[in-house]
Amino acid sequence: MNAPTGKELELVREKAQADVRELRGRIGRLSDDGIDLILRGARSHYAWMDKPIPDALLHELYDITINGPTSMNTLPARFVFVKSPEGKERLAKSLKPANVAKMMGAPVTAIIAYDLDHWKQLPYLFPHEDRRHLFDGKPEYSNDTAYRNGTLQGAYFMIAARALGLDVGAMSGFSNEIVDEEFFAGTSLKSNFLCNIGYADESKLFQKLPRFAFDDVCSFA
Structure with a gap:
């Protein structure tokens, strides 16, 4: 391009x-309602209604997510939507026991991954200047860029899902090594975190946990 x-x-x-x-x-x-929906009033969920997510909605979710900014437009995140019984069984191998039911009950679990070779796509993603030399032969910088910006994209993904009326429950209680062996063997992809997606059963929620006040963690310089 x-x-x-x-x-x-x-x-x-x-x-x-x-x-x-x-x-x-x-x-x-x-609006205040919109802010409540995506962050202020939103909750992480671990129990789900038996209601499927159409593939068209997952496409829409991706189309919104991909517009979030990343460094040099690297867009290193990769998404695997695990929804088949076979895929769920493979993913279950990686989970801590307490998380298996949470994942199995969700209509879809997204593996949020990142591509270590993301920089090879820069001629397409950043066409006005060839910046591949910043990454070529510099794995530490390349990997750091991929992980940081892939994580950002994972956050955009969760907010976009909520904006579309879905509920989410991110999970880190799993083995990245097992996920990578099961889903990304022989590729340049590495798993970051998992995110269950669906329509939540709010009857399983507990109270919202405390948050810091502004003065506890913010300052001016």
Whole structure:
């Protein structure tokens, strides 16, 4: 993919700037209800209703998630939607016993992974300047970029799911090594965390745990 130049570049930049101005003019901020839905009133869930998620909704979820910003537009996250009985059995091998039922009961469990070879896609994702030299032969920097930005994309994924009316329950109580052996053997992908997705059974919730106040963890410099 070639980057636009000259007059074409000027036009696409003008359109991008106009699109942002139009969006800001149309939506100044989310409503309090919207903020409650995606973060303030949202909860992590561990029990699920027997209600499937259409594949079209998973496609929509991805289409929203992929628009979140990442360093140099590297977009290193990769998503495996585990929904078949066979896939669930393979994933169950990696889980701590207390998490097996949580995963098995969810309509879909997403493996949020990241690609160590993400930088090889930069000619497509960052076409106006070849930055592959920043990563080639520098595995520590490449891996750090992949993990950090893949984690960011995982957070966008969870917020996007909530915005679409889904519930989520992220899990880290599993063996990354087993997941990688089962799902990513022979590839450049590594698992980060798991996220159950579905329609929650809120009757299993307990009270929301405490949060820090602003002055406890924030400061000005």
